[in-house]
Amino acid sequence: MIILGIETSCDETAASVVVDGKKILSSIVASQDDVHHPFGGVVPELASRKHIQVIVPVVNEAIRKSGIDIKQLNAIAVTRGPGLIGALLVGFCFAKAYAFALDIPWIGVNHLEGHINSVFLESSPPPFPFTALLVSGGHTNIYHVLTHTEYRLMGQTRDDAAGEAFDKVAKMLGLGYPGGQIIDRLSKEGDPEKIAFPRSYLDKTGFDFSFSGIKTAVSRYIQTHQDEYKQQIQDIAAGFQASVIDVLSYKIIYAAKKNGCSHIALAGGVAANNGLRERVRKDAFKQGITVHIPSVHLCGDNAAMIAAAGYYYLVDGKVSKMDLDVFSRVKR
Numbered sequence: 001m002i003i004l005g006i007e008t009s010c011d012e013t014a015a016s017v018v019v020d021g022k023k024i025l026s027s028i029v030a031s032q033d034d035v036h037h038p039f040g041g042v043v044p045e046l047a048s049r050k051h052i053q054v055i056v057p058v059v060n061e062a063i064r065k066s067g068i069d070i071k072q073l074n075a076i077a078v079t080r081g082p083g084l085i086g087a088l089l090v091g092f093c094f095a096k097a098y099a100f101a102l103d104i105p106w107i108g109v110n111h112l113e114g115h116i117n118s119v120f121l122e123s124s125p126p127p128f129p130f131t132a133l134l135v136s137g138g139h140t141n142i143y144h145v146l147t148h149t150e151y152r153l154m155g156q157t158r159d160d161a162a163g164e165a166f167d168k169v170a171k172m173l174g175l176g177y178p179g180g181q182i183i184d185r186l187s188k189e190g191d192p193e194k195i196a197f198p199r200s201y202l203d204k205t206g207f208d209f210s211f212s213g214i215k216t217a218v219s220r221y222i223q224t225h226q227d228e229y230k231q232q233i234q235d236i237a238a239g240f241q242a243s244v245i246d247v248l249s250y251k252i253i254y255a256a257k258k259n260g261c262s263h264i265a266l267a268g269g270v271a272a273n274n275g276l277r278e279r280v281r282k283d284a285f286k287q288g289i290t291v292h293i294p295s296v297h298l299c300g301d302n303a304a305m306i307a308a309a310g311y312y313y314l315v316d317g318k319v320s321k322m323d324l325d326v327f328s329r330v331k332r
């Protein structure tokens with residue numbers, strides 16, 4: 001089954017052609033980093049406008065690179081939420097119209113399910129059930145994953161998402177947007193023990209997170225070290241990153257043990273973080289747990305993961321109706 005995936009939930013316009021939820025024939029991601037960089041964060045209205053400008057060339061490029069003819073497409077999968085409403089609507093309306101014109105089924109996909117299914121695009125995916133840590137700019141969630149489309153939320157952030165904390169700390173340090181990648185790089189040159197930031201475990205037997213305290217601690221450090229902090233950027237980055245990683249690694253391994261799972265998956269933009277990848281692998285190994293992390297290009301927002309999740313809906317015979325709408329947040 002050949003599926004065209006489309007993703008426009010935030011600041012990436014992406015399209016991808018995937019066979020049987022597994023084999024990526026093409027994956028195009030047009031980043032809007034340049035548009036949002038001067039503002040230190042995503043400006044929703046600018047994101048929608050940029051999606052409108054590039055959605056047609058991005059889809060055409062994905063089709064061209066895949067080497068297929070559009071008549072070979074069996075279905076279209078598109079992100080319906082959570083995300084920025086204006087941004088989502090661009091991909092969503094495009095996908096509906098394209099599917100209608102081609103007279104093929106279409107599937108509205110939950111963006112978070114897309115991230116979870118990104119591990120199945122790799123050569124050694126986890127067996128079910130497994131425990132997943134989804135760490136992105138908007139979410140820090142732990143799931144007990146039962147099938148491709150069934151999962152139980154075990155814990156989530158009570159304030160900032162991990163990626164959001166990376167972005168905000170980078171902004172405070174004047175490093176630009178998006179901050180995760182920059183902090184990741186600078187951390188390698190710093191000493192994580194030189195400046196100690198707090199670890200927020202909340203309840204050590206629970207799976208919720210809180211990252212606003214670490215963010216505030218960095219802000220306070222900057223305020224109280226106005227004269228010297230610019231010479232300490234690498235150590236601040238390393239200290240901040242270490243405090244986030246300590247908590248993420250502890251909780252995902254504890255959750256897997258609680259679930260009796262010997263397989264963990266990491267997904268989402270922050271799963272691209274080198275320190276996190278290394279640390280979870282190391283900690284999990286000691287516990288006899290296998291870790292599955294997608295390649296870096298599949299951690300951040302992309303449309304291959306949307307096509308993959310859509311495939312499993314289609315296998316279950318689930319297709320979307322034309323009156324389906326987008327949504328901005330997951331209802332609790």
Ligand code: KG4
Binds near residue numbers: 180184274301
């Ligand atoms: O999954 P994603 O592309 O979009 C959302 O669904 O939110 O995640 C974007 C987030 C941003 O906050 C970005 O700073 C963070 O992922 N990120 C990283 C790294 N690369 C991207 N955070 C830490 N280390 C990285 N290497």
Ligand code: ZN
Binds near residue numbers: 111115136269300301
């Ligand atoms: Zn995402």
